[in-house]
Amino acid sequence: KMLLTLSDDIRVCLIKIADRLHNMRTLGSMPKHKQMKIASETIYLFAPLAHRLGLYAIKTEFEDLSLKYRFPDEYNQIKQKLADTEPQRLQFIEKFNPPIIEKLKENNIEFEISGRVKSIYSIWKKMKRKQVSFEEIYDLFAIRIVFKPSPLIPEKSQCWHVYSLITDIYKPKPDRIRDWVNIPKANGYEALHCTVMGPEGVWAEVQIRSERMNEIAERGFAAHWKYKAEGKGGEDAGNDRELDQWLAQLREALNSPSEDAVEFMDNFKMNLQVSEIVVFTPDGESRTMPKGATVLDFAYEIHSKIGNRAIGAKVNYKITPLFAEIHTGDQIEILTSQNARPQVEWLDHITTAKARTHIKQFLKRDGENNIVRGQELFEAEMKKLGVPLQARVFRKVLPAYHSAGKDEFYSKLGAGIIRLDGLDKILKQNAASKLMKYWTLQFANPFRFLGTGDDRKKKEGEEGGEQAGYRYVMAECCNPIPGDEVVGFKMDDGRVEVHKKNCHNAVKLSAQHGERIVPAKWSSEKVMSYLAVIEVRGIDRVGILYDLAKIISGELNVNIRELHIHSHDGIFEGTISLYVRSSEDLKMIMDKVRSAKGVEKVNRTEASMVD
Known part of the structure; x- marks a missing residue:
């Protein structure tokens, strides 16, 4: 109920998040099973929702409290180790910060600098993901620089200026630059992150933000709309569209909820994905997608009609199938066809709730139309044959057309997947069982022709041509079929190669390798x-x-x-x-x-x- 009200007023969600935070802070008085239920709900839905709304502090507290009640021993161990290592971190900061402070003051930049310790939940998650101990986590904290922007210079330029000053002192790690200034996260977060080599060979993360960026990062949704209403974003105000787009998508999903509450929750959860990539349309327009998204997800992101007609794409000018995963920086052009239509298996290759919703809507409409059309076709055919529609008819027809039920049969018929050709024969016969004529090859024991005493003592039936249990293959030169006169030749790997007796290769092998001949004949049984x-x-x-x-x-x-x-x-x-x-x-x-x-x-x- 709370989620459905999002389409009318998102402030209801903020109130519910605050209520849940209060519940989590007082969870210690609850019985164990209640603690597990509420903590699991929180980590599944409320923490991702808070993150998506930019409420970083609340999201972090949700995660830490959830871990505290789900895995108390591990939570307490990490908490204790953070307390034990705090003096080392303070010592590092005392060496790391002064050169930066001096450099920023030289350039007349007003700023605040502080240290931020990684949350307990983030440390625990990284330990699990990378299978490492606490001591092997090296990015336990980050240095945050919040500057007061000059009104005459764009904030983006000032962020990169601060970055330049810092990297004059400490060398950066090129693959660890995160530019959320030019392309903000979908929750509105803007900042420039970099990792630099600090004193004593220790890597340290530095976060660079303006005062406006910092307030949005700390207060999220509310600060976002505050700056939007006041028009203080300057050229960065265009970045508001990221959060606006997400809210539009969310409202679209909420306006057509599934009848199944669990499925509805899962679809909503898909909209809360926080690992993102940025891809581009052929015109150069950027689109933010969840990590792991496919070409098909992107097609539905552009428009449902394009998704429904998609047959493939050109990714970076190369033809790519619909189910291929896309990556940050890809430029994607969707290829469509009027004859294309969504298939059930598409649901196995998408990651976005928008794509899932539109595919299911299409399949449902299409399925209903096909069922009606198929029923009309079948009833007309049965009327033509003069056969009444009875249960015994479907007991024969459904298996013959590989359908589990009448709706599936009608749907396939209406979609043109199956045809009613030969329906009269199906109604007249029972296809479940049948007396079949099976052909098998029998081989005589080849060693009896060598005339050894042991072989002459073998049973008469075996000497008379009983199958000797050989694995055999049909020769591709003559392709013998049941009924042909054949002869076998034992190969080096122990198998018998079967030829027609009149095959020229058989004649040649008989002449050159007579000792390898294995007499063979076809026998049949019903x-x-x-x-x-x-x-x-x-x-x-x-x-x-x-x-x-x-x-x-x-x-x-x-x-x-x-x-x-x-x-x-x-x-x-x-x-x-x-x-x-x-x-x-x-x-x-x-x-x-x-x-x-x-x-x-x-x-x-x-x-x-x-x-």
Whole structure:
């Protein structure tokens, strides 16, 4: 309820955050299970929300108090170690600050300089992320310089001037410069951060802010609007749009909430992501996106219509698929097509709530339209065949079209994924089981032709041509099929290569390597086989369909009933219906298919096949 009021008045949220902060400060009087519940809620939602609104001090207190009640021992250990190492930090600051103070005074800059210790939660999180001890955390504190800006010089220029003065004294670490002056964070935060080599070879972070930037950093949302209303931002007032854009996105998400409260909370949480990247449109307009965002997220960030019609992009002038991750500095042009439309699998490749909301809305509308259209088509076809719509009809039709229920069947039919060709045959037959003719190869024991005493004592049945358990492959030169007269040749790796008897290579091998001949013949048997359906998914490549058919029918000699494969965005997926004799056979087939190059996933679908 509190979140929904954000679309009307965000001050309600500020009051609720203050209320939650008071609850956290008095949490010690609560029972343990209540402490865990409230602390978990706070770290999941309220801390990211406070951060997004620029309330840094409140966000830090939320995190520390949450850690205190969730992991009290670790919290107390870090707190104690911070207290123990405080004299060392003060000693370092006494050496580090004086040269900077002197330099800034020489240049007539009014400023305040202070030290900021890293929060307990931030230290704990870094220890967990990097798997290091407290003693191995080297950036425990930062030096903050807040200057009074000159009215005649832009604040940005003055920030870089202070940076220049500091780096005249201490050498900077080039990959640790954070420029949030030119491109502020989405919560309105502006500052210039740098890491420099201080005395005794210790790296130290320096934060450079104007008084206005500092007030926004400390007071967040309220200070942001104070300066916006007073018009004191100067040229930096244009940066207000970052927070305004986020609030607009938030209101858009809140105006179409999910019926599922948990899903709604998760979608809202996605809007609170704080690790950000900055990317650019073809016209050079910057857009702030969450870290890990894909091309598809960016397409929906531009406009929902562009997202719905997206087929790919040019990232830095190179063609890139929809699901590719984007990075800071990328310039992205979205490629669209009138025939493109959102797919269910798109939901697995997005990180923003905006993209998720629009994809789900489209799929829901499209699904409802397809169901109505599909039902009309099916009822018309059944009327034409003169068959009443009864439960037994769906017991045959649903498995035949690989649908779990009527809505899925109607949706596929309405979308044109399936057709009703051959519906009359489906209604007349039971496809669950079938008496199939299976061909197998039988090999005589090749060693009996060497005439050894031991081999002559073998059982008559084995000498008469029983299968000797060899692994075999079909020769590609003649591609023998069941029923052909064949002969086998034992290869160096122990397998038997099967040729047609009239194959010229077989003649040649017989002449040169007669000792390797393994007599072979086809035999057949009729057994009850059962229909099974497997789903396959993987990286598309030339020849994947041929390889799958070759593995199943060529190598494993299994009858394929239906094979549906489609490719999109470099991915192929589909279903294969085949007749197997047992679950062991099916498992062997799935393992073999899974080993094919490019295949990422093989699953069995549980389709019930009944009369």
